[in-house]
Amino acid sequence: MDDFKLDEYVYFKFSIIDNFKNYNSVKSFPKYEGKFKNITSGSANLYRRQCNLIISACIGDLNFYNTCSSIAAFIEHLQNEVDTIEKSKKCNFLNYKINGEVRKLKNGSYNNVGFYNKFINEYKNNSYDLKFTCKKNIGYLIEDIFKKIEDLYNIYTRYYSFLLPSSSSAVSKCNDITHSVDLYNQHKGTCENDINKDFCAALDKFRNDYMSIIGQVTTKCPKAEVSLQSYIKATDYAVYVLQEEEDDENKEQEESEERVSLGDRGISVEIGEKGRSRNAMLPDSVALEGSHEMGNSKSTMTIAFSSMLVLSSASFLMYKVKKEFI
Template sequence: MEESPYTFAGSYDIYKNEIDKSTEHETFGGFLECDRISTQYLVGDTNKCLQIDKFLSHLSNYGEKYTSDGCKYLNYWIYDKFNQKKGEGNYNILQFYESFKGTYSDQYDNNYLLNGCIKEIDENIFRKIQNLIDIYDKYNKLKNDDIQLTGDYCTSAIDCVSSYTLHVKKCHESYDPDFCMELENFRKLYNLRVSNVTSCKDLQTYLPSAINSNVVTIITPFAVILVMPFILFILYKFTPFGSWIMPRMKRMLNNSFLESYEGEQNSENANIYAEDRMYNIAYHSA
């Protein structure tokens, strides 16, 4: 099952700060290979090539979760930066990255960074990521518990509510479970932060769930079906209930099989009888 592309949204600012500072106090003269592939695929934008190189080097020092979310942010960042350059020349990020992998493969021990990090991103997913980053951007202004929510902080909190309500509606209209789940994660943070706030007039201090109740209703029976075999196994192995229920289940299955078999036999006999009757009618008519 493919991972959600939105899981980095709540900590996007950490990755943003890291990639923004990756070119500070650097000179580009020594990066001849980056110059070459940037000229070929990025209209000479060596700075972007260097940022990607430095950011991947940064990710290589961390664990799986941080690295995975960092790669998702990098996908978003590349799409955002390079799409702004459309029409200015040959900006081909996937070809650039293939060339980049061939050039820098010896620098990274983590194969995931080179083989699984950069992927094409769907326009619809990109827009949803933008929406999530926007709402987290507003929340980050007031997330510190030491901040007294007044004035502009109240405005940011109210904007959070408006954005959340709008995006939840879109989520329910065209259901994207990953997007809805990230909205749900945001809801929990918001509710925890503002639950006791009284200093903002007309501020909604509790956001309703982003998970559609209809979806929960649909999912629940399937969850029960998936869990039931494990429950029966435990009951059979470790409780007296197993020795009581298993013979009865077998009898039910056997009875069901016999009924099905007898039904098929009766149907076949009826068909044979009908065929014989049609034959006799045809014979006498002749």
Template sequence: MLIVHFLIIYACFIIDMNIYIIKQRYCHYIKILFFFMCSLFFSQYKLVKYFREHNDNLEKNHSILNLDYKHCLPSGSIGANKYINGKFSEDKCKKALLFASKIKADYNSDDAYSKADCFYLYYWLYKEFKSNGISQHTQSFYTKLFNIVSSNNGNNICNYYKNKPISENVFKDVSNLYEMYNNLYYINNPNVPSVKSKCDCINECSAKYEINLKKCESNNNSTFCTVLEDIKNEYNNIQNLTDICNNVECKKLPCRKNDSIQLYIPRNSKSKTSIISTIIILIIPALLFIIYKVKCDFLPYNSCIRREIKRIINKCRRLKEQCNISENSEIYNNIYWNSNYNVLYSSHSIND
């Protein structure tokens, strides 16, 4: 009986150990999968530098033959959606459908440019939907676009973004990076028209960099910080920054108070400033002398100005008298010492 009881306890122990090992392995695999997914997504930050080019392609509203836009009509499968109806214009719907069709035509899952296409379309939709309070429907709409343009339901196109929604924090980070890249583009291409001045682009870029740099103080190994470092290097390599803008707030990134640029002052204004300063320095003593010497009809005898000037002059006179007394005393002491020396010398001479 004891043997049976012992065998039961041993069997339970073995089962518990196996369950524990299975749980540990399961948790380990989950951690590996989690970190893999995180690294896969956060590497997408590197794709933001391509966003401007993809935005140009999306905004080019060229039609494609055999592409059916009826889905964007108010009665279509997209336009009639109760969550989207009235909050996403027919024109923007057509742009999204057209861009999805272009992605499908050139898609290569191993190509960074294709990945950037997928990422930008999702970002653009999220931004548009967010402004209308329907960002929670971005993922389903994104999937529907590829189902429309692809004969096999688009199962193999941009899969990652169909299954992994962008969080609000990541969206903000991507927006900041995109805006900095946009500013750098306008700075490096002065002939490209922009709604902002070049000075605004420079100062906005440096200001956004400084704000986002704080996120990297505790974790500077993230992909976001790596991209931020690339932006810093591109900014610091801009030639003749002060020729582009004469009130740049930050010449080099990272910007510190002692690194800020002193504003350029033309030589003419510098020479004018020095001339004015010299004239003022010469006028003040002369003016004080005139005020003191003139029989002041406009100044009462006991006025504050007159009393103050007399006080200063009297103080100078007292100092001069003290200097004279000290000097006379020193002369007297020297004479006295010399006379004693002469007497002693004379006495020695007589004894000899």
């Protein structure tokens, strides 16, 4: 906690981390990167007045102008997004994007909650209310969290590059998957304690994804690793399953409330079905993402309830209490 002030820690703990808590949305970031480029293409001249005001109030660096315009264009896109789950993931992506672009300015005075609050408020003053659109998904990411998200992003970027058809050489493809595995292996030490459980659970999902295509990997890249060490303790699987079930229930409730809200305005939208049907438009390797996660969830559930038999009620309650109050 020495690296940032107490108020920044409180904001981080109860705002950003709650929405990033399993880092699950990061595996979709490479897909959103492409969408971001398409949505914001040609936006440079559309937000000249707004971005001049935002930049003069916060940054004073005209090199940020194109980024400012792109952020405004993507916020407009999010304002029209009716799929609440997809919107939440896109907001997480935008937050990572904003934090990354601000870091490129290499100004240490921007690395704090106060600057981001001012930055977000200037967008609100110019009709682009990030807090309203993205709820708690927008704000300053401390360096440790940003780096973890960045590593997951790079892991999946290279993973999808290996999977998707392209004109890249076999050597290039093997370099992609090797880079993903190397990044994964670098976090063995990160996951040796109980501090980074949510991040390590996201890493373990990549391990599952990797092992699901191991035949394809070893055929193309004979020197590739044939197995990856799991960073999740067997006794923790039960907790993660319960968390995922709770998250699914919350998401279903959000969708139900959104349907009611839209229905009150005379609009009929089946958000859940609409959100799921989009996978049919994606390349096979990406479209399989949802079904693969479902398969992993089922197999994980089986392991989980077996593990729960050996967990005492006392230890489980102690873990839950610890998680709530740390």
